[in-house]
Amino acid sequence: MQQTHTAAVSDPIFEVRDVSVSFDMDRGESRVLDEVDIDIQRGEILGVVGESGSGKSMFASALLDAVVDPGVLTGDISFHPEDGPSVDLLDRSDDEDIKDIRWRQIAMVFQGAMSSFNPTMTIEDHFRETLSIHDYDVEEGMERARDLLSDLYLEADQVLGSHPHELSGGMSQRALIALALVLEPEVLVMDEPTAALDLLMQRSIIELIKDIARERDLTIVFITHDLPLVANLADRLAVLYAFEFIEVGPADDVLTGAKHPYTRALLNATPNLDTPREEMRPIEGAAPDPVNVPEGCSYHPRCPMADETCVREDPPLDGDDDAHAAACHYVERVPDEVPLTIREVTIND
Ligand SMILES: Nc1ncnc2c1ncn2[C@@H]1O[C@H](COP(=O)(O)OP(=O)(O)OP(=O)(O)O)[C@@H](O)[C@H]1O
Numbered sequence: 001m002q003q004t005h006t007a008a009v010s011d012p013i014f015e016v017r018d019v020s021v022s023f024d025m026d027r028g029e030s031r032v033l034d035e036v037d038i039d040i041q042r043g044e045i046l047g048v049v050g051e052s053g054s055g056k057s058m059f060a061s062a063l064l065d066a067v068v069d070p071g072v073l074t075g076d077i078s079f080h081p082e083d084g085p086s087v088d089l090l091d092r093s094d095d096e097d098i099k100d101i102r103w104r105q106i107a108m109v110f111q112g113a114m115s116s117f118n119p120t121m122t123i124e125d126h127f128r129e130t131l132s133i134h135d136y137d138v139e140e141g142m143e144r145a146r147d148l149l150s151d152l153y154l155e156a157d158q159v160l161g162s163h164p165h166e167l168s169g170g171m172s173q174r175a176l177i178a179l180a181l182v183l184e185p186e187v188l189v190m191d192e193p194t195a196a197l198d199l200l201m202q203r204s205i206i207e208l209i210k211d212i213a214r215e216r217d218l219t220i221v222f223i224t225h226d227l228p229l230v231a232n233l234a235d236r237l238a239v240l241y242a243f244e245f246i247e248v249g250p251a252d253d254v255l256t257g258a259k260h261p262y263t264r265a266l267l268n269a270t271p272n273l274d275t276p277r278e279e280m281r282p283i284e285g286a287a288p289d290p291v292n293v294p295e296g297c298s299y300h301p302r303c304p305m306a307d308e309t310c311v312r313e314d315p316p317l318d319g320d321d322d323a324h325a326a327a328c329h330y331v332e333r334v335p336d337e338v339p340l341t342i343r344e345v346t347i348n349d
């Protein structure tokens with residue numbers, strides 16, 4: 001597995017502090033991201049995993065300051081580009097500059113490329129339009145586009161001349177990744193970018209993302225509910241439960257020595273990391289409703305270890321070293337009380 005070259009020295013490209021997102025609902029305040037703190041290191045691939053509805057996409061929207069109305073985003077997100085001054089992404093005073101930074105330096109790829117493309121335009125039109133909107137040299141940019149498409153094992157001329165519907169799902173998803181990279185961003189945020197594809201295509205795109213990240217010094221935030229998929233990709237894993245990170249650490253450490261009962265349940269739902277998703281066992285109980293998150297540790301209603309303390313006190317996310325942290329009152333007892341039933345952790349590289 002790839003080791004992040006920034007593991008020893010902290011060189012964050014993002015510092016996320018106390019970031020929350022809430023919606024005012026008829027049923028009450030819905031807090032769909034709850035005082036989240038995390039550093040994202042320059043050049044790393046951070047895998048963000050969690051069940052459906054845990055807040056993964058909200059975290060992505062927060063990083064891009066793109067939370068949909070009427071969601072309210074609060075907290076601080078500092079962005080430290082390689083060249084140029086650091087910016088507070090949530091500072092509203094100079095909006096235009098910040099928007100520009102967001103688009104040039106932080107790119108986003110969603111699942112379902114089809115809905116991201118305009119069906120009446122060719123793929124080439126999309127590249128040209130993106131380049132000219134952001135004041136890039138279009139011809140130079142098109143050179144880059146061809147290189148990117150070839151790096152993604154696409155026939156550049158053929159793809160550029162096509163309309164979106166003429167491409168297969170795998171081809172259009174790769175074209176979308178190339179489009180996201182043509183402005184040479186420093187960060188690529190990917191929210192379930194391969195979810196609509198078959199397993200083989202997912203795996204091959206993961207390999208391509210790895211290569212491109214290394215070659216271009218990209219920082220990648222890769223969001224998925226699919227732990228086996230990201231296990232082969234991420235340098236570090238961050239596990240979301242009930243709108244908070246409950247475990248963060250180097251991918252190998254989290255996969256082989258998960259500290260939080262929930263992460264262990266997630267791993268146990270995955271008999272081995274090559275298990276097709278259809279064969280995964282579900283975790284018992286339901287994920288919390290954002291209007292009604294349990295007091296204390298939000299995992300306590302589902303946790304086999306929960307006691308009075310867990311019902312009352314929300315455990316902080318910390319560990320003996322900063323590198324691998326978990327939010328559980330009883331971290332020391334977890335390995336004995338929630339054994340890993342996983343037969344074998346296969347980490348391919
Ligand atoms: N526009 C919205 N208004 C109100 N609540 C929302 C809105 N969008 C999402 N939510 C709620 O925010 C919570 C987190 O949603 P989010 O989309 O981040 O989950 P997710 O982890 O990405 O799930 P999935 O794996 O299904 O994509 C959910 O409870 C969801 O219902």
Ligand code: NI
Nearest residue numbers: 056057058191
């Ligand atoms: Ni989502």
